[in-house]
Amino acid sequence: MIFVMASMFFTAFEKIQVDWYQMVAILSVASMVIGNLFAIRQQNLKRFLAFSSISQIGFVLLGILGGKTMGVSAVIYFVLIYLFSNLAAFGVINVVSDATGKENINDYKGFYKTNKHLSWIFAIALFSLAGIPPTAGFFGKFFLILSGTGGTGNYLLITIAALNMVISLFYYLRVIKAIFMDQNEYPLGPVKVSLQPLMGMGIAVLGIIVTGIIGSVYEYISLLVKSMW
Numbered sequence: 288m289i290f291v292m293a294s295m296f297f298t299a300f301e302k303i304q305v306d307w308y309q310m311v312a313i314l315s316v317a318s319m320v321i322g323n324l325f326a327i328r329q330q331n332l333k334r335f336l337a338f339s340s341i342s343q344i345g346f347v348l349l350g351i352l353g354g355k356t357m358g359v360s361a362v363i364y365f366v367l368i369y370l371f372s373n374l375a376a377f378g379v380i381n382v383v384s385d386a387t388g389k390e391n392i393n394d395y396k397g398f399y400k401t402n403k404h405l406s407w408i409f410a411i412a413l414f415s416l417a418g419i420p421p422t423a424g425f426f427g428k429f430f431l432i433l434s435g436t437g438g439t440g441n442y443l444l445i446t447i448a449a450l451n452m453v454i455s456l457f458y459y460l461r462v463i464k465a466i467f468m469d470q471n472e473y474p475l476g477p478v479k480v481s482l483q484p485l486m487g488m489g490i491a492v493l494g495i496i497v498t499g500i501i502g503s504v505y506e507y508i509s510l511l512v513k514s515m516w
Contacts, residue, residue, distance in 0.1 A: 311348050312444055315435075318345030319451040327458050330391045332380050335458070336373065339416065342455060343369060346431045349448055352441075353434025360509040361434040364498075365427035367508075368415060371494035372424060375412035378488040379405050386478045392462055397471030402478050406466050408488050415495045417459035418452055423499030428452065430505065 322342030329335035350361040382405070384390050399406040415424030432448055435441065498504050 308352060311351055312441075315345045315348035315352070316444070316447050318342060318348060319448065320345075323451055323454045323458075327454070329458075330393065332390050332392060332395075332462070333377075333384075335392070335462075336376060336380075339455065339458070340373070342451065343416070345451070346428055346448065349435035349444065350431035352444075353431075353436070356509065356513055357434045360505065360512045361427075361430040363508050363512070364505050365431050367504075368423040368427040368495065368498055371491045371498065372412045372415040375408055375488050375491035375495065376416065378484060378491065379409040379412070382480050382484055383475065383478055387475055389475060392465050394475060395462065395465045396469040397474035398466045401474050401476055405478060405480070408492055409466065410463055411492050411495055413459045413462055415499075417456050419456070421499055423495045423497075426499055426505070 319342050322338050322340070322345060326335055326338040326342065329338060347362055347365060350365060351358050353361060380390065383395075383402075387394075389395075411422065415422035418424045418428040420426075432445055435444060435448065
């Protein structure tokens with residue numbers, strides 16, 4: 288849907304780009320700010336990821352401002368990374384929820400002691416969503432912000448995006464801290480994971496790592512986008 292929207296902007300509405308540029312910029316900032324403000328307040332992990340996703344959409348809209356090739360390439364690359372990261376994160380949450388009925392951040396205190404593999408899967412997914420290097424999420428947000436300048440030097444917009452990245456670091460790292468550092472007298476017990484969900488989460492983590500390490504992935508997407516216009 289994001290790709291369809293971007294295509295529509297650069298085809299049907301290309302002649303009025305000056306008009307929709309400001310509208311998309313305002314929506315981008317609003318999404319980042321509102322998503323972050325609500326995500327900070329959440330204890331339930333599913334709602335937490337849902338509100339943080341609103342903030343991620345703000346970065347996607349920022350990328351669209353970069354123009355046809357660069358903007359659409361950055362958006363597709365980021366959405367691919369976002370899918371891998373969310374699949375891994377929600378995979379862990381759903382597996383734990385089905386086994387224990389626990390979904391709050393406080394429930395995950397000391398989780399690493401009893402579920403090391405699931406903890407690392409969750410951590411890698413959250414690092415990527417936060418845009419922490421060397422995960423793919425860092426490169427995804429880097430290309431979106433780079434695209435968002437649009438060659439116009441829109442430093443105010445980029446500054447707002449950077450500040451929102453810092454805010455998001457706080458609430459993503461809060462979950463990491465609960466898993467690896469916080470003490471819990473009665474941590475969640477070992478969670479048994481069947482083969483299919485484990486393989487799915489493993490593929491998602493592999494996708495996060497591969498799309499970040501192999502730079503040719505973005506270049507390939509860029510070439511495909513160029514061939515479509």
